[in-house]
Amino acid sequence: MDEVPFWRRKTLDEMSREEWESLCDGCGLCCLNKLEEWETGDVYFTSVACKLLDGESCRCSNYEKRWDFVPDCVQLTRENVPEIAWLPPTCAYRLVNEGRDLYWWHPLVSGDPETVHQAGISARGRTISETEVDPDDLEDYVVDWPLTVGDDAEERAG
Numbered sequence: 059m060d061e062v063p064f065w066r067r068k069t070l071d072e073m074s075r076e077e078w079e080s081l082c083d084g085c086g087l088c089c090l091n092k093l094e095e096w097e098t099g100d101v102y103f104t105s106v107a108c109k110l111l112d113g114e115s116c117r118c119s120n121y122e123k124r125w126d127f128v129p130d131c132v133q134l135t136r137e138n139v140p141e142i143a144w145l146p147p148t149c150a151y152r153l154v155n156e157g158r159d160l161y162w163w164h165p166l167v168s169g170d171p172e173t174v175h176q177a178g179i180s181a182r183g184r185t186i187s188e189t190e191v192d193p194d195d196l197e198d199y200v201v202d203w204p205l206t207v208g209d210d211a212e213e214r215a216g
Contacts, residue, residue, distance in 0.1 A: 064077050065150070065160060070136045070139060071136050078136075080165075081150040081151055081154065081166070082151075083148075083150055083163075083164050083165055083179070084115065084116050084165065084174055085116055085146070085148065085149075085174050085179050085180040086107065086111055086113075086117070086180055086181035086182070086185075087103070087148075087180070087204045088132070088145075088149075089107055089108040089116075089181070090103050090104060090105065090181060090185065091104045091106040091188055091196060093196055093197060101143065101144040103144075103201055103203075103204040103205065104196050104197075104201060105181075105185050105186060105199045105201045106185065106187070106191050106196060107181060107188065108188060109128070110124055110127060111181070111185065111187075113182065113185055113187075116182050134151050139151045139152065139155050140155055146205060147205060147206075147207055148161060148179050150166075161179075163176065163177035163179060179207075181204075184201075186199070
């Protein structure tokens with residue numbers, strides 16, 4: 059009899075630090091610059107990535123010291139996950155918080171950190187660094203793909 063995976067039997071509050079960190083699938087979507095409409099509060103993703111995002115691995119290139127370089131970096135916490143409306147629909151933190159299961163391509167399910175990229179969920183190959191874009195031009199880079207799951211990502215059974 060297989061043990062029920064921790065993300066199915068624990069809440070975010072009950073997870074150890076190691077379990078919490080392992081929920082990150084390495085998609086890099088959190089690290090995309092976003093625009094917010096002041097009047098409506100609507101948030102739009104752009105294809106412009108944080109200067110610390112490694113475009114190949116879709117991981118932070120300096121995770122432990124990121125606030126030294128990006129003071130407004132948002133750290134996901136047990137307290138703020140329910141409040142962050144812009145978390146992509148594929149985000150494991152959002153899924154677990156909503157009582158939903160992880161997708162087949164999540165590394166905790168597949169056992170392979172490459173499946174998030176193979177499923178077309180990640181930012182790999184789709185971004186430009188914020189160091190190459192004038193902040194006044196961000197609206198020219200608005201994209202909707204971080205808010206979609208896609209057929210390949212949903213259809214394949216684990």
